[in-house]
Amino acid sequence: MIWALIATLLTVGISLYLILTLLATLGGLTSFPFSIPLGTSINLGQWAKPELVDLGASIIGTIVLILLFLFFRRWIRYSALSVNWKYIRSLGWRRIAKDTWTALFQDSLLLSSVQKRSKKRWFVHGLVLYGFIFMLLATTLAAFFNYSNAPHGFWWPPRIIGNLGGLSSLIGLSIMGWRLVRDPYEDNGKTYVADIAFVFLLFLTILTGFATEFIMYGLNATLAYGSFLLHMLLVSGLFLALPYTRFNHVLLTPFLLILTRLNQTLVEENNVPGILDEPAPGRHYKTERLAVDCQKQIFPKNEESTVTLRYYP
Amino acid sequence: MRLGLLVDLQRCIGCDTCTLACKQENGTPKDFFFARVLNMETGEFPQVKRSYLPVLCNHCADAPCIRACPNKAIFKRPDGIVLIDQERCNGTGACVSACPYGNIYLKEEEQWYFPDDSPHEHYAKSRLENGKAKKCTYCAHRLDQGLEPACVVSCPADARIFGDFDNPNSKVSQHLLMQKEQTQREPFLLLEELGTDPSTRYLKPLSQMHSGGRGNEE
Numbered sequence: 001m002i003w004a005l006i007a008t009l010l011t012v013g014i015s016l017y018l019i020l021t022l023l024a025t026l027g028g029l030t031s032f033p034f035s036i037p038l039g040t041s042i043n044l045g046q047w048a049k050p051e052l053v054d055l056g057a058s059i060i061g062t063i064v065l066i067l068l069f070l071f072f073r074r075w076i077r078y079s080a081l082s083v084n085w086k087y088i089r090s091l092g093w094r095r096i097a098k099d100t101w102t103a104l105f106q107d108s109l110l111l112s113s114v115q116k117r118s119k120k121r122w123f124v125h126g127l128v129l130y131g132f133i134f135m136l137l138a139t140t141l142a143a144f145f146n147y148s149n150a151p152h153g154f155w156w157p158p159r160i161i162g163n164l165g166g167l168s169s170l171i172g173l174s175i176m177g178w179r180l181v182r183d184p185y186e187d188n189g190k191t192y193v194a195d196i197a198f199v200f201l202l203f204l205t206i207l208t209g210f211a212t213e214f215i216m217y218g219l220n221a222t223l224a225y226g227s228f229l230l231h232m233l234l235v236s237g238l239f240l241a242l243p244y245t246r247f248n249h250v251l252l253t254p255f256l257l258i259l260t261r262l263n264q265t266l267v268e269e270n271n272v273p274g275i276l277d278e279p280a281p282g283r284h285y286k287t288e289r290l291a292v293d294c295q296k297q298i299f300p301k302n303e304e305s306t307v308t309l310r311y312y313p
Numbered sequence: 314m315r316l317g318l319l320v321d322l323q324r325c326i327g328c329d330t331c332t333l334a335c336k337q338e339n340g341t342p343k344d345f346f347f348a349r350v351l352n353m354e355t356g357e358f359p360q361v362k363r364s365y366l367p368v369l370c371n372h373c374a375d376a377p378c379i380r381a382c383p384n385k386a387i388f389k390r391p392d393g394i395v396l397i398d399q400e401r402c403n404g405t406g407a408c409v410s411a412c413p414y415g416n417i418y419l420k421e422e423e424q425w426y427f428p429d430d431s432p433h434e435h436y437a438k439s440r441l442e443n444g445k446a447k448k449c450t451y452c453a454h455r456l457d458q459g460l461e462p463a464c465v466v467s468c469p470a471d472a473r474i475f476g477d478f479d480n481p482n483s484k485v486s487q488h489l490l491m492q493k494e495q496t497q498r499e500p501f502l503l504l505e506e507l508g509t510d511p512s513t514r515y516l517k518p519l520s521q522m523h524s525g526g527r528g529n530e531e
Contacts, residue, residue, distance in 0.1 A: 058339060077507055107477070116404075185398065188388035189379070256406070256411055260406040279342070279344045281406070281410070282410060286415030290366065294515075310354055311352040313354060
């Protein structure tokens with residue numbers, strides 16, 4: 001409760017401050033209380049040497065990739081993709097690409113299922129998701145166009161994109177954090193801690209990002225460096241903890257939705273022999289796997305024998 | 314507390330009464346079968362064996378569907394039963410692919426067998442919503458009234474034993490103990506290597522334990 005209140009107050013505070021700062025700048029006011037000159041920022045490049053940042057990012061990136069590999073290996077086994085693949089392949093690459101695109105764009109990026117049920121929920125989720133995409137875009141643009149971390153003004157386009165994204169995510173996360181605390185249904189008995197961890201970690205990351213952003217405008221160079229370092233540590237932590245926090249749904253949900261779509265198409269196109277309609281997409285090959293596993297358990301001596309499913313409802 | 318179902322494959326005769334009892338109790342749409350029985354043949358003539366495997370939601374201790382649901386619509390009750398909240402479900406479909414057992418059903422436009430509902434169907438259907446993910450609930454609505462799941466009550470061969478695996482005095486624990494002493498049978502889990510720890514467990518048919526099956530006789 002207290003955390004949610006603080007989060008909301010901070011978001012509202014930062015938003016108001018940003019708006020006032022911008023209005024003051026646009027209006028030519030210089031005596032605005034606590035105002036920060038939005039000219040050129042401190043050059044963090046003297047501490048954050050691009051080579052060192054690259055090295056750190058490579059090491060952390062490699063660890064994240066290994067963790068993700070282990071994470072997806074588990075989900076590939078759950079979804080029986082190895083058994084499913086022989087059916088999916090029969091659809092042809094064009095159809096696979098089309099379904100994958102629909103699952104990625106319509107189902108995942110546009111969140112069509114959430115939009116259909118609750119516009120409010122879709123909006124709040126959108127604030128975080130699209131805000132995060134903006135931040136990613138800003139970081140990527142900055143990496144390309146400002147490799148040496150040269151100081152730039154407040155109105156530098158990647159900076160505007162990043163700040164807008166951060167603000168959007170911060171507002172969305174505050175509402176989500178509030179709901180996590182207030183709504184008893186959010187505790188599903190399994191992922192609650194992982195949910196809180198993700199919201200908290202992302203919230204802190206954005207907050208330290210904003211702190212760095214403002215301290216960089218000539219306030220205190222040492223403080224700016226400390227804030228920047230903390231921000232970088234949190235970003236690294238966010239990605240390192242990805243498989244263990246709710247952050248994993250950004251990769252897991254699209255992956256599962258691709259499989260669901262492909263399996264729906266398989267039955268619609270009559271690519272599965274003997275099945276005209278399938279209300280549980282993918283049930284046919286999962287049932288095959290169950291039959292083989294059951295045979296191993298009850299006929300251990302006949303492990304090599306073929307098992308045929310004669311009938312199941 | 315860990316509620317679960319034990320299926321004694323020695324007793325199962327593959328009659329599909331559980332399938333029908335479940336359909337009647339839950340008023341599920343056309344082609345939706347929360348409790349089904351796989352009818353399997355192993356080997357080739359003349360070494361052929363017929364076996365039955367009743368399958369339903371396993372209410373896994375580490376249920377992948379709970380982790381996969383992006384809408385927090387799937388949750389676990391303190392007694393171990395995994396349920397899909399029909400109001401919260403958005404019909405996204407991630408749980409369908411996440412379930413390793415293929416026991417979650419989802420169809421955008423559901424159909425029923427007849428245009429008009431019988432009064433019981435009308436009552437049962439009120440628990441389900443069109444276009445939402447559905448699965449076996451171990452008849453949670455019956456358990457809350459102190460009744461056993463419909464498939465358990467209806468089984469003519471008493472092949473399904475339901476109860477609390479954590480309570481040594483429960484019917485299911487007592488049955489397991491008795492089988493261990495008398496037939497040396499231990500329960501097995503489906504796809505145990507996945508580590509989902511299902512609450513639905515199975516006892517092997519006796520014939521396969523002692524003689525390797527009639528089909529193996531030379």
